Amino acid sequence: MISENILDIKGRIARAALRAKRDAAGITIVAVSKGRSTQEIRQALEAGITDIGENRIQEAATKLNELRIQRELRTHMIGHLQTNKAKEAVQLFDLIQSVDSLRLAQSISRHAENLGKVQEALIEVKTSPEVTKFGLLPEEALKIIPEIAKLKNISIKGLMTIAPIVDNPEKTRSYFKLLKEVFDKINKLPNMDYGLSILSMGMTDDFEIAIEEGSTMIRLGRGIFA
C-alpha cells in the first residue's frame, strides 16, 4: 500500500540521516508519479507527500491540473525538457530540475517573464558518462551557471543528477560525491549572487547512499507507488 510504503521510506530516511549525522527534516521526498493515476497520487498526498515529479509535459498537464483544483502541491519537472516546451513547463511546474543548456535556461527565463514569474530550477549534471544523454558535464555546469545567474526570471536553486543503474547501490556513492563536490565548487565561485541549496540525488534503489552523501531531495517512484 502507498501509505505503508511512505511510512517505511520515512523510517529509512531517518536512519540514513542519523548515520550521516544530518537532520531528516532537511530532506524532501519528491514522489515520482509518471505513469501513475491521479487516484494513486491522491493516496500519496493523503499520506503526507507534498511534492510530485513528472517527466512528460502532456501527461503532467492532464494530471496536475486535475489535482491542483483539489489540493496544494509542489510540482517538479524531472524529465528532459525541449526548448519548444519551455513555456508549458513554466506554466506547470514549481521546480524544473532538468535544465541542461544555456539556451533552455534563456527560453525558460523569457517565458517566465511573460507570465510574471521567477522560475525556480536545478541544473542537471551528468556525473556518469554512460547513464543518459542529458545533463551537463561538471566542468560545463561550472562554466554555464554564472551565465544563467544573470538571467532575471530563472533562479537556479541547485543541482540534480541521475546515477547509473548498478547491481549494488554502494557503487553509486562516487557519483553522489562528485555532485556534492560540484555543488560546493559552484557555491564558492566569485560573481555568484545566489547560493545553491538543493542537491536532488537519490532514487528508489540508492536514496540512502545519496542521503549519506548530502542529498536534500530524493526522487522516488517505485518505492512509493509499486
Ligand SMILES: *Cc1c(COP(=O)(O)O)cnc(C)c1O
Ligand atoms: C523515474 C525517475 C525517478 C524515480 O525512479 P525510481 O527508481 O522509480 O524511484 C527519479 N528521477 C528521475 C529523473 C526519473 O526519471
